[in-house]
Amino acid sequence: MELAELTTRGFSELLASDAPAPGGGSAAALEGALDTRSKELEAKALEDRLKAEALDITVPGKAVKRGHRHPMYIALDEMKDILKEHVGFVKSMWCGDRACEDKLKDELGVTSRCIPFEQEHVGDTCVCCGKPATKMLYWGKAY
Numbered sequence: 001m002e003l004a005e006l007t008t009r010g011f012s013e014l015l016a017s018d019a020p021a022p023g024g025g026s027a028a029a030l031e032g033a034l035d036t037r038s039k040e041l042e043a044k045a046l047e048d049r050l051k052a053e054a055l056d057i058t059v060p061g062k063a064v065k066r067g068h069r070h071p072m073y074i075a076l077d078e079m080k081d082i083l084k085e086h087v088g089f090v091k092s093m094w095c096g097d098r099a100c101e102d103k104l105k106d107e108l109g110v111t112s113r114c115i116p117f118e119q120e121h122v123g124d125t126c127v128c129c130g131k132p133a134t135k136m137l138y139w140g141k142a143y
């Protein structure tokens with residue numbers, strides 16, 4: 001800023017950016033340095049975020065497991081596991097068909113032990129065939 005300009009504009013008309021900042025530099029120089037540093041930090045933050053969120057599309061994905069075992073087989077396996085580990089009875093729903101009772105006797109070694117008068121609803125389908133169940137009963141092994 002020229003001396004002549006100062007005299008014509010007056011001291012109160014000085015722009016704030018022209019005033020010397022505490023510590024020696026001008027306010028404009030400090031603002032410029034602040035803007036530069038802010039942009040550097042924003043660029044670094046963006047770069048870090050891009051690195052953190054980067055996806056390698058060449059990595060093979062995990063195979064999606066399709067389908068599942070029929071709930072009837074899940075229930076039978078659960079019954080097998082219970083009978084392997086524990087002594088006692090297993091209650092399940094039953095369709096009332098003698099063929100299912102015989103199948104459970106052959107496969108699991110259990111027979112029907114009790115059909116309680118007070119029925120409890122523990123499922124909708126027969127543990128053996130998957131047909132709609134009519135009764136809840138206790139199964140057990142004979143030792």
Ligand SMILES: [Zn+2]
Pocket residue numbers: 094095096097100126127128129130131
């Ligand atoms: Zn059945």
